[in-house]
Amino acid sequence: MYxxxxxxxxxxxxxxxRALSRAISAVENGAPESEPLLRAxxxxxxxxxxxxxxxxxxxxxxxxxxxxxxxxxxxGEPVGIIAVDPSSPYTGGAILGDRIRMQGHATDNGIFxxxxxxxxxxxxxxxxxxxxxxxxxxxxxxxxxxxxxxVGQDEVDIMGLADCTLVVLVPGLGDEVQAIKAGIMExxxxxxxxxxxxxxxxxxxxxxxxxxxxxxxxxxxxPPVVRTIATENKGIVALADAIQQFRQHVERSGQLxxxxxxxxxxxxLELLEARFLDRVVARGIGEKGLESAAAEIAARRRDPYExxxxxxxxxxxx
Amino acid sequence: MYxxxxxxxxxxxxxxxRALSRAISAVENGAPESEPLLRAxxxxxxxxxxxxxxxxxxxxxxxxxxxxxxxxxxxGEPVGIIAVDPSSPYTGGAILGDRIRMQGHATDNGIFxxxxxxxxxxxxxxxxxxxxxxxxxxxxxxxxxxxxxxVGQDEVDIMGLADCTLVVLVPGLGDEVQAIKAGIMExxxxxxxxxxxxxxxxxxxxxxxxxxxxxxxxxxxxPPVVRTIATENKGIVALADAIQQFRQHVERSGQLxxxxxxxxxxxxLELLEARFLDRVVARGIGEKGLESAAAEIAARRRDPYExxxxxxxxxxxx
Numbered sequence: 297m298y299x300x301x302x303x304x305x306x307x308x309x310x311x312x313x314r315a316l317s318r319a320i321s322a323v324e325n326g327a328p329e330s331e332p333l334l335r336a337x338x339x340x341x342x343x344x345x346x347x348x349x350x351x352x353x354x355x356x357x358x359x360x361x362x363x364x365x366x367x368x369x370x371x372g373e374p375v376g377i378i379a380v381d382p383s384s385p386y387t388g389g390a391i392l393g394d395r396i397r398m399q400g401h402a403t404d405n406g407i408f409x410x411x412x413x414x415x416x417x418x419x420x421x422x423x424x425x426x427x428x429x430x431x432x433x434x435x436x437x438x439x440x441x442x443x444x445x446x447v448g449q450d451e452v453d454i455m456g457l458a459d460c461t462l463v464v465l466v467p468g469l470g471d472e473v474q475a476i477k478a479g480i481m482e483x484x485x486x487x488x489x490x491x492x493x494x495x496x497x498x499x500x501x502x503x504x505x506x507x508x509x510x511x512x513x514x515x516x517x518x519p520p521v522v523r524t525i526a527t528e529n530k531g532i533v534a535l536a537d538a539i540q541q542f543r544q545h546v547e548r549s550g551q552l553x554x555x556x557x558x559x560x561x562x563x564x565l566e567l568l569e570a571r572f573l574d575r576v577v578a579r580g581i582g583e584k585g586l587e588s589a590a591a592e593i594a595a596r597r598r599d600p601y602e603x604x605x606x607x608x609x610x611x612x613x614x
Numbered sequence: 615m616y617x618x619x620x621x622x623x624x625x626x627x628x629x630x631x632r633a634l635s636r637a638i639s640a641v642e643n644g645a646p647e648s649e650p651l652l653r654a655x656x657x658x659x660x661x662x663x664x665x666x667x668x669x670x671x672x673x674x675x676x677x678x679x680x681x682x683x684x685x686x687x688x689x690g691e692p693v694g695i696i697a698v699d700p701s702s703p704y705t706g707g708a709i710l711g712d713r714i715r716m717q718g719h720a721t722d723n724g725i726f727x728x729x730x731x732x733x734x735x736x737x738x739x740x741x742x743x744x745x746x747x748x749x750x751x752x753x754x755x756x757x758x759x760x761x762x763x764x765v766g767q768d769e770v771d772i773m774g775l776a777d778c779t780l781v782v783l784v785p786g787l788g789d790e791v792q793a794i795k796a797g798i799m800e801x802x803x804x805x806x807x808x809x810x811x812x813x814x815x816x817x818x819x820x821x822x823x824x825x826x827x828x829x830x831x832x833x834x835x836x837p838p839v840v841r842t843i844a845t846e847n848k849g850i851v852a853l854a855d856a857i858q859q860f861r862q863h864v865e866r867s868g869q870l871x872x873x874x875x876x877x878x879x880x881x882x883l884e885l886l887e888a889r890f891l892d893r894v895v896a897r898g899i900g901e902k903g904l905e906s907a908a909a910e911i912a913a914r915r916r917d918p919y920e921x922x923x924x925x926x927x928x929x930x931x932x
Contacts, residue, residue, distance in 0.1 A: 335919050342914050553912065560908035560918070565891060567922045572890045573883060590878035594871065596660050600878070601653050604885045612930065 301329065305336040308435050313408070316435045320410055323427040334427060337434035344376070344433035347539060348458030349443045350483070355464040356490045359526040360535075361441045367532050368439045369406055376437035377409040378428055380421065380444045380454060408432060422453035423566045426559075429457060455483050456559050459552060460542050462535075464488045467500035481511050484519050486538050492523035492531070515551050517542065581607045619647065623654040626753050631726070634753045638728055641745040652745060655752035662694070662751035665857060666776030667761045668801070673782040674808045677844040678853075679759045685850050686757045687724055694755035695727040696746055698739065698762045698772060726750060740771035741884045744877075747775060773801050774877050777870060778860050780853075782806045785818035799829050802837050804856050810841035810849070833869050835860065899925045 307315035319337075323330040347364075351357050358379070365375045410428060412421070429440055444454050455461050463484035487508075489501055501521055508519060522538050524531030546552040577583060589607070592598035625633035637655075641648040665682070669675050676697070683693045728746060730739070747758055762772050773779050781802035805826075807819060819839055826837060840856050842849030864870040895901060907925070910916035 331919060335917055338917055338919075339914060342912075556912040557905065557908045560911045561904055564904060564908060564911070564918060564921060564925070565894075567918060568894055568925060569887050569891065571922060571926060573887065576883075576886055586879055586882060587875065590875045590882060593878045593882070594660075594874040596657060599653055599656055600882060600885060601649060601656075603882060604889060607882070607886060608889060 301332045301336050304333060305340075305434075308337070308431070309340055311436060316408060316431065319431045319435075320428050323431055324412065324424050326424075330427070334430060337431060341430050341433040344429070344437055344440045345460070345543065346429060346440045346442060346458045348455045348461040349441060349464060350445075350455060350461065351464030351466075351488075351490075352469065353445055354469060355466045356526050357443055357445075357464050360464060360488065360490055360524060361443050363524075363526050363529055363532045364536065365407055365439075365441060367536050373406075373438045374436050375407045376429075376432035376435075376440045377407070378425060378432070378440065378442045379409070379411045380425055380442065408435070408437060422457075423563070423570065425454050426457050426563055426566075452483065453562070456562055459546070459555065460539055461485045462488050462539075464490050465500075465504070466491045467494045467496045481507065485517070485542050486535070487519055487521045488535060489521060489523045490526055493525050493528075497523065515546075515549060517545055576607060576611050579611055581610060619650045619654050622651060623658075623752075626655070626749070627658055629754060634726060634749065637749045637753075638746050641749055642730065642742050644742075648745070652748060655749060659748050659751040662747070662755055662758045663861065664747060664758045664760060664775055664777045666773045666779040667759060667782060668763075668773060668779065669782030669784075669806075669808075670787065671763055672787060673784045674844050675761055675763075675782050678782060678806065678808055678842060679761050681842075681844050681847055681850045682854065683725055683757075683759060685854050691724075691756045692754050693725045694747075694750035694753075694758045695725070696743060696750070696758065696760045697727070697729045698743055698760065726753070726755060740775075741881070741888070743772050744775050744881055744884075770801065771880070774880055777864070777873065778857055779803045780806050780857075782808050783818075783822070784809045785812045785814045799825065803835070803860050804853070805837055805839045806853060807839060807841045808844055811843050811846075815841065833864075833867060835863055894925060894929050897929055899928060 304315055304319070308319055319330075319333055321327075322333060349357055349361050349364075361377060361379075365377055368375050410432075412425060412428065425442065429442065432440055442454060442458060461483050463486075465487060467489065487504060489497060489504070501523070504521055508521075520538050520541075522531060522535045524535055526532070543552075546555065577586065581589065585607075589598065589603045593600050593603060622633055622637070626637055637648075637651055639645075640651060667675055667679050667682075679695060679697075683695055686693050728750075730743060730746065743760065747760065750758055760772060760776060779801050781804075783805060785807065805822060807815060807822070812818075819841070822839055826839075838856050838859075840849060840853045842853055844850070861870075864873065895904065899907065903925075907916065907921045911918050911921060
């Protein structure tokens with residue numbers, strides 16, 4: 297397709313949409329060319345602002361992301377959207393249904409939208425999402441919106457990439473559905489109450505703020521609560537302002553850097569893991585050996601811990 | 615606490631609840647004594663039937679698990695329940711709210727209930743759940759009910775442990791919330807329509823069956839649809855019958871064994887990974903080295919792929 301990695305990288309950085317598309321497919325699939333490409337692109341990354349948007353299904357995240365993207369585009373900023381859909385663990389491809397709403401952007405070259413589906417491999421989704429974000433960053437996207445459904449471990453891992461995390465809630469959707477009880481308080485930098493024309497919005501906001509008041513501030517920032525009605529494009533400017541304020545806060549306080557370092561630490565471990573598994577399968581035991589060890593363990597003819605010790609030994613790791 | 619691992623193991627196997635509780639805490643926390651304990655227990659495992667129960671929040675899973683547990687208890691079978699709550703990624707402990715409903719079992723020695731919360735480490739939750747299941751298995755629990763919320767990658771990994779997977783749906787809760795569109799079709803061995811006294815149950819069941827009819831059968835089994843009203847204890851016997859039929863089907867066809875082998879293959883990889891990371895941190899780079907490598911990468915002074923190659927070299931893996 298391309299003469300060499302450096303030509304591909306140059307085309308991508310100059311805004312060639314096809315080069316970008318192919319690069320994303322390559323890193324998503326872990327193709328052999330993805331590593332040299334990522335190495336070539338890496339020095340040209342680091343300028344993008346990563347905004348994570350998470351919330352339960354039905355909270356209107358996609359529409360909100362759509363409206364935020366349009367807002368940033370009006371300010372002239374190139375935008376990338378990465379939509380992660382963990383409800384689709386097996387399809388391999390991505391569910392594009394929600395994206396149809398975004399087709400208003402289809403002719404805008406300054407916006408690039410990619411949907412990703414969960415894959416069956418350990419930690420694979422967070423790693424692939426991080427790589428896709430790097431590629432979009434190198435392609436000059438200055439705002440990256442990463443949208444995830446719900447708050448499970450995948451989401452927590454993916455949100456670890458973001459410079460700013462928005463948690464989207466809706467009045468009356470039920471605390472249990474929205475997982476407000478636990479976990480969410482810690483990952484939110486900004487709370488968004490979407491569909492805020494619902495009648496119980498005032499009470500909902502009071503409850504949310506009451507909960508927020510009892511948890512300690514993190515690094516001098518108390519997550520603000522912003523009301524939006526994404527379908528009517530209401531509250532989007534206020535939300536963008538809150539995002540900007542948080543950005544200034546973490547930049548000035550040095551927390552942004554700390555966050556980036558923590559994220560890279562995690563990514564280093566993920567990369568190491570992937571290399572290790574490649575080696576174990578290639579040298580330590582092989583696919584067939586792994587299968588027969590598993591069969592012996594399932595039949596209780598062998599102890600899994602003994603098997604692991606042997607595989608590590610064969611891999612040159614004792 | 616115990617003189618040695620073998621005394622602990624014997625007490626646990628003889629039904630000592632305190633020995634079981636402490637063993638579960640040890641494996642959940644990855645305590646140093648957990649591996650020798652798991653080794654001692656391993657030959658005494660393999661008899662438990664693992665039933666995974668998954669579904670969106672609000673589908674009444676906990677009540678259904680409660681009623682199924684009571685049903686198995688009436689048949690004299692020792693029951694273990696493992697409730698995994700991924701909405702709580704940071705609390706360390708577990709959210710016990712839903713379990714309060716189960717307190718009717720509190721005085722029943724034949725039933726053991728444990729709630730687990732997601733932990734922040736890669737793949738940690740699936741591994742810990744698998745280990746807790748092994749411990750309960752060794753303690754003589756013949757039915758293990760593993761309850762998870764939603765269908766993300768965590769759930770898929772955890773459901774990989776189960777011999778039989780129930781997917782719980784509720785009419786009118788919304789396709790998007792229940793993630794019916796994708797993914798769920800592939801993991802369900804049995805569909806449960808709970809709260810089936812709702813008015814739109816007939817239409818919902820028709821739609822579900824229409825969807826089921828277009829996907830290919832897996833191994834000669836078409837997932838049945840069972841209606842329940844768990845709060846009124848309705849449909850529980852029919853559900854237990856369906857579970858029994860599926861069990862016979864997979865045992866006769868050899869699919870149960872194939873499933874167990876696939877599950878052990880995954881667990882071997884997870885164990886290998888954990889060992890590898892321990893070693894990388896202990897020998898290859900150390901916590902501090904990892905931190906400073908991450909800082910250099912974040913500042914774009916270093917390439918992550920180069921850093922990974924160096925860490926692998928220092929770990930004795932090149």
